[in-house]
Each structure stands twice: as C-alpha cells, then as structure tokens.
Amino acid sequence: MTDLILHHYPTSPFSEKVRLILGAKQLAWKSVIIPSIMPKPDVLALTGGYRRTPFLQIGADIYCDTALICDVLEHIEPRAPLFPERQKGVARVLAQWADGTLFWAAMGYNLSPKGAAAMFAGQPPEAAQAFATDRGAMRTNMTSLRPGDATSAYRSYLRRLSTMVEDQPFLLGDAPCVADFSAYHPLWFTRVVNPAVADILDHTPGVLAWMDRMASLGHGQMSKFTSAEAIAAAVAAQPAALTDGFFQNDHGIELGSRVTLAAEAFGTEPTEGILRAATRTRYTLERQDDRAGTLHVHFPRIGFVLKEVRA
Known part of the structure; x- marks a missing residue:
C-alpha cells in the first residue's frame, strides 16, 4: 500500500475525526500541514478546487470528505471496524x-x-x-x-x-x-x-x-511530510485502477464526460475533470495538473452535486 498522506491542520475538527480513526486502527500516516484559510495553492494543485479540510492522499488518488475517507480507511484496515455489523x-x-x-x-x-x-x-x-x-x-x-x-x-x-x-x-x-x-x-x-x-x-x-x-485512542504513527513532497509523491504515482465497474447513472451523464463536483452547502468551490466512475457510493474525476500530474479525485455521492460541463 502506498503511504497514507493526510492534509490537515492541528485545530481542524474534521481532521481530528480522521486522526483519531487512524489511531483506533493503529495506522501509520504522513502529516502535511496546510493553511487554515485561503490561499491554498498546494491544496488546489491536488484537489482541483475542493478546499475543505482534511483530505486524504494515497499516491495520485485524492479522497475528499471525511465520510469517504472513513470508507477508504475501513477498506485498508478492517480491524477496529467503523461500521458495526448489525448497526x-x-x-x-x-x-x-x-x-x-x-x-x-x-x-x-x-x-x-x-x-x-x-x-x-x-x-x-x-x-x-x-x-x-x-x-x-x-x-x-x-x-x-x-x-x-x-x-x-x-x-x-x-x-x-x-x-x-x-x-x-x-x-x-x-x-x-x-x-x-x-x-x-x-x-x-x-x-x-x-x-x-x-x-x-x-x-x-x-x-x-x-x-x-x-x-485515549491516540493518533496512530504520524511522521511529518511537506506539501512539496506530497505533490512529488503524486507525480511519481499513477492513479489506482478503478476495480468497481458498476455505473449508477442517476443524472444522464455518461462516463468520459467533462463534469464538475461541488459540495451541496459549505465550501462549494467546484472541482472539474473527466468523470471516470460513478458507483453506488462515490464519484471519481480524472484531472491533469501542471504540478501534480494525472490525478483521480474521489468524492462521496451524498452531499455533493454533479453537473456536466457544456461547451
């Protein structure tokens, strides 16, 4: 598994949510401290527009919103489960x-x-x-x-x-x-x-x-990382293969279309890219960045708005 890189800042409450989950699952992770307010040029190089904190990076894959990050971490480390079997x-x-x-x-x-x-x-x-x-x-x-x-x-x-x-x-x-x-x-x-x-x-x-x-759960095994190192890690990697071939088309927007994704309410800055996946629970956009290379940026379906970019 490629390193888990969490982009966060110390006083961010949603970051504390993820830090504690990393602790509960006893995972090692790299810590990139980002600004608490704009401008955030290194953040936007990776996300393409999304500016809420935190986000998780694994190589050239960027995971936005803590609801999705929880699912990703649960898949990586099923121990200390986040989703109790009967509840x-x-x-x-x-x-x-x-x-x-x-x-x-x-x-x-x-x-x-x-x-x-x-x-x-x-x-x-x-x-x-x-x-x-x-x-x-x-x-x-x-x-x-x-x-x-x-x-x-x-x-x-x-x-x-x-x-x-x-x-x-x-x-x-x-x-x-x-x-x-x-x-x-x-x-x-x-x-x-x-x-x-x-x-x-x-x-x-x-x-x-x-x-x-x-x-008392702690924060797992954290090591310091810089935003420049995180961008270099993205450049050196390729987005992971999209193994779930299920396509849930609720919008009449086909895969391969140019789209935007934005949060429904708070922090509605859009990310634009090519729609590569739309599964039951998440979207994946492919985007190119001059500094960070080819990236897949992932969002949960719930809480986000998908729109097609029309010429």
Missing part, C-alpha cells in the same frame, strides 16, 4: 447527523462573540477578520444558527449524547464506531481548541468521560 445503517445515519446538525450547533456556540474573542485573544485584529472572511465565503447562501439558538441546540444535543453512554462506553455499544468519531470532533473543538467556552460540557459528565475514552 451499519444506524451508525452511518448518526454520523451524518453529527457531522452536520451537531457540528453546526457546536460551531455556532464555539464561535459566538465570546468564543471568537477567546480564540483570537492575543492575535492581531486582522487574524480574526481574515478567518471570518474566509469562512463567510465558504458559507455563501448557507443559513447559520445565531449564537443563542446554537447554544440551546448544543445543550440539548449534549444531553442526548449523555443518555447514549449511561450504560455503555460508546454511543452504540462496547467499541467506538463511525458515529463516535463524528460526534466527538465538534466537542473536541470546544474542549481543546477553545477551552474558554468548555464549561458547557460540565453539565454532562458522562459525555466528558466518553470523550476521555475517545481521546
């Missing part, structure tokens, strides 16, 4: 809720005026403004919760999570699954990245104990 559907649905509804409530609380002031304390005013401008651009046409509404929702969601770990160590049983990793990362941001507002967690001690169990 696969429940685990995926709960993870999707946590990555969306729970995440946005938590971040609305974490980045409330009080939270933002604490996060950027000691930094020049332009740092906070640059972050706000960057994230504002990513939320174009997206409705955001007001801080008060986000706080109310976050408190309720924490109580609901607490009831799930009253009689068992993890959300769906005796071992962590994808739902645990998805629910953990926005709470981790509260507790670790912005502890000035972490008192909201004190009302659910069961959640804090569960978070301790999650944190």
Whole structure:
C-alpha cells in the first residue's frame, strides 16, 4: 500500500475525526500541514478546487470528505471496524447527523462573540477578520444558527449524547464506531481548541468521560511530510485502477464526460475533470495538473452535486 498522506491542520475538527480513526486502527500516516484559510495553492494543485479540510492522499488518488475517507480507511484496515455489523445503517445515519446538525450547533456556540474573542485573544485584529472572511465565503447562501439558538441546540444535543453512554462506553455499544468519531470532533473543538467556552460540557459528565475514552485512542504513527513532497509523491504515482465497474447513472451523464463536483452547502468551490466512475457510493474525476500530474479525485455521492460541463 502506498503511504497514507493526510492534509490537515492541528485545530481542524474534521481532521481530528480522521486522526483519531487512524489511531483506533493503529495506522501509520504522513502529516502535511496546510493553511487554515485561503490561499491554498498546494491544496488546489491536488484537489482541483475542493478546499475543505482534511483530505486524504494515497499516491495520485485524492479522497475528499471525511465520510469517504472513513470508507477508504475501513477498506485498508478492517480491524477496529467503523461500521458495526448489525448497526451499519444506524451508525452511518448518526454520523451524518453529527457531522452536520451537531457540528453546526457546536460551531455556532464555539464561535459566538465570546468564543471568537477567546480564540483570537492575543492575535492581531486582522487574524480574526481574515478567518471570518474566509469562512463567510465558504458559507455563501448557507443559513447559520445565531449564537443563542446554537447554544440551546448544543445543550440539548449534549444531553442526548449523555443518555447514549449511561450504560455503555460508546454511543452504540462496547467499541467506538463511525458515529463516535463524528460526534466527538465538534466537542473536541470546544474542549481543546477553545477551552474558554468548555464549561458547557460540565453539565454532562458522562459525555466528558466518553470523550476521555475517545481521546485515549491516540493518533496512530504520524511522521511529518511537506506539501512539496506530497505533490512529488503524486507525480511519481499513477492513479489506482478503478476495480468497481458498476455505473449508477442517476443524472444522464455518461462516463468520459467533462463534469464538475461541488459540495451541496459549505465550501462549494467546484472541482472539474473527466468523470471516470460513478458507483453506488462515490464519484471519481480524472484531472491533469501542471504540478501534480494525472490525478483521480474521489468524492462521496451524498452531499455533493454533479453537473456536466457544456461547451
């Protein structure tokens, strides 16, 4: 197997989700630290437009969105399974809720005026403004919760999570699954990245104990890597063969067509390329980059919009 290369930055909550999964599965991986805000020239050389964090690189294959990254890591290392055999559907649905509804409530609380002031304390005013401008651009046409509404929702969601770990160590049983990793990362941001507002967690001690169990999984075997080395690794490789020949054509767009793929809501910058695969669960685009060579960029179907590029 070619090296696992995770492009991330330390305070990224979705990156923490993947870092913990790498730890649970005891995998070795290379760490490329990327900017938290634009510009991101080395990122775009690999993804072609997608700018959300993190993304996973394996040679000349680029995997976008943590939902897809979870499937890739599960295939590589089935031990410490993310999808419990008799609860696969429940685990995926709960993870999707946590990555969306729970995440946005938590971040609305974490980045409330009080939270933002604490996060950027000691930094020049332009740092906070640059972050706000960057994230504002990513939320174009997206409705955001007001801080008060986000706080109310976050408190309720924490109580609901607490009831799930009253009689068992993890959300769906005796071992962590994808739902645990998805629910953990926005709470981790509260507790670790912005502890000035972490008192909201004190009302659910069961959640804090569960978070301790999650944190103990660690981050696997990480080694440092540069973005230049990652681009060189892509150039030196060829995209892996597409072994799943199943084509699910829900759009009337044939393989070989020039298309774009973009997230439905947050971070909607499109990636353009040639549609090489459209399976039941994912899309694959082939694209050429002057610096990174021939790449396959992979996206999950759920949460992404496929459009044909017409001349």
